[in-house]
Amino acid sequence: MEKALISARNIKKYFNVGEDILKAVDGISFDIYPGETLGLVGESGCGKSTAGRTIIRLYEPTDGELIFNGKNIYGLSRKEMREIRKDFQMIFQDPYASLNPRMTVEDIVAEPLDIHKTYKNDVDRRNRVIELLELVGLNEEHALRFPHEFSGGQRQRIGIARALALNPKFIVCDEPISALDVSIQAQVVNLLKDLQDKLGLTYLFIAHDLSMVRYISDRVGVMYLGHMMELAPSEELYDNPLHPYTKALLSAIPIPDPDVQRNRKRIKMEGDVPSPINPKPGCRFVERCSIGKDICRKETPVFRQIKENHFVACHFVQ
Amino acid sequence: MDKILDVRNLQISFKTFFGEVEAVRNISFSVGKSETVAIVGESGCGKSVTANSIMRLLPMPPAFYKGGEIIFNGENLLEKTEKEMEKIRGNQISMVFQDPMTSLNPTMKIGNQIVEGLKKHKNLSSKEAKEIAVEMLNLVAVPQPQKRINQYPHEFSGGMRQRVMIALAMACNPQLLIADEPTTALDVTVQAEILDLMKNIQNKFNMSIILITHDLGVVADMSDRVIVMYAGQILEEGTTDEIFKDPKHPYTQRLLASVPRLDMKKGEPLYSIEGTPPDLYIPPKGCPFYDRCDKAMKICKECMPEITWHSKTHYSRTWLNHPMAHGRGEN
Secondary structure, X not given: OOOOOEEEEEEEEEEEEOOEEEEEEEEEEEXXXXXXXXXXEOOOOOOHHHHHHHXXXXXXXXXXXXXXXXXXXXXXXXXXXXXXXXXXXXXXXXXXXXXXXXXXXXXXHHHHHHHHOOOOOHHHHHHHHHHHHHHOOOOHHHHHOOHHXXXXXHHHHHHHHHHHOOOOOEEEEEOOOOOOOHHHHHHHHHHHHHHHHHHOOEEEEEOXXXXXXXXXXXXXXXXXXXXXXXXXXXXXXXXXXXXXXXXXXXXXXXXXXXXXXXXXXXXXXXXXXXXXXXOOOOOOOHHHOOOOOHHHHHOOOOOEEEEOOEEEOOOOOO | OOEEEEEEEEEEEEEEOOEEEEEEEXXXXXXXXXXXXXXXXXXXXXXXXXXXXXXXXXXXXXXXXXXXXXXXXXXXXXXXXXXXXXXXXXXXXXXXXXXXXXXXXXXXXXXXXXXXXXXXXXXXXXXXXXXXXXXXXXXXXXXXXXXXOOOOHHHOOXXXXXXXXXXXXXOOOOOEEEEEOOOOXXXXXXXXXXXXXXXXXXXXXXXXXXXXXXXXXXXXXXXXXXXXXXXXXXXXXXXXXXXXXXXXXXXXXXXXXXXXXXXXXXXXXXXXXXXXXXXXXXXXXOOOOHHHOOOOOHHHHHOOOOEEEOOOOOEEEOHHXXXXXOOOOOO
């Protein structure tokens, strides 16, 4: 098998909230292979965005290892980290909040170049900016404008151009399309796919829109309250979900086809997502699970491989 | 079917510093008794303006009604005084908004917010109104309603808040519920519960619903009929089956093709509509979808297409179905 580009091992991120501890991400492990897209889904508050940020060390991790190209990046000094940051980039959810309204598009896209001083002179810098803008479907004219002059979809393209500036290997896309309209979502997703083919990028694609995640990802991980519940190739996960949470989640998504939708049965879940502050031991999903038993309250199920490439954390999946 | 609401040639504009924005441009539709009509479209297409205009909730100025009528139970709502509207709002027509956190009053107990409307519209005593409030919370499956009516909105989760919103809207037993993106801010699992709840309540009270959403999955799940809006106009209208199985307007066709489906095969391409909707400061003379349409013809730029009826319930506005287009409208 191919060697993983990124290996996350038992990553934890806790936040102190007063005297309590909020366990946003509580020991997740996975590999991401070069050129693939790993999708990460879950309901709000499940820790998927925190996981994305902790992986590229925007948040200092509480525990765990992240092996990138054979190096544990959590052990690196500030200076070494800065060097390796060139390889990781991020695309944010809200294209209105993630672009500085007082900077021109040229300066926004060139900011990573400025920080790492990758150009010789201004002409060089400008040429690189234009090259990047063209790569994402914008053009030279747009370089001297300000963010407010663009629509949501175009802004997200600017964010993507900025992320590509340093030729990264790995990009964390944190809900890159959820603020956009349906017809524009498809534009941005198709752009991300084209860029992946052209530049050999590897993505971690975080979203709550499961149909879109299925479309773009090679493999998908399902998170619930800081734990990874299931991880499998996207076809396998959607055709043959094993974890009770994944099953319930998938059955809740409305399908845009009246015949299919009328005949679907939804698996109901009891109650709301519990608080991640001082969580009880055992399986995180037990309170809402249809097959939960005593053992689930006592022991946290091990995240283990059931079939080839199909991982599940549940006591009752054989 | 009895019509409960009939919107005719409605035109709404906003006066702004840069000129007039024509947000809703001559639309007509009707809603039957205990029917669910979905209005779909992208942001800025005028669907929320339409919804708010029925309730007369648009800030005036800058908004103004340029023309048309909104007939509710035989009376034109646009001719009502503010006093008369107050008797209709929350009583005969109610609304559920997208964001339950900003639409509930954070400084008032949930119970009092429900009681407020009941006392105003139904002349009930505080005690009677409170009993109904508990009953309503029970109906929308909020656990421990006796205790919950004394809590504030921040003590509720997002899904629970939306249930409270629905209880509040349902309290006076309205004939028409306008739900403006009622589940957009919620997780899919919560969304499914809220939609089920709305269906149950509708069956119980024979209420009509106008559902405004951009999520085609929600439309397929909930609605009887669908109205497709684009740039302030209705481009297509039909029953849910007609719209999903046999869309006639290129915009509807492309919109349906640009949504990835959970039951889609791997490797099927996702269609993307290039470009963005037109600027409504200077609305286009012809079809508003002209710039983004891959089937556009010369005439589309010049004149707004007329209505073509495909069945008693299904029409579209596109020149492609005109006899002179020689069947170019077929897929």
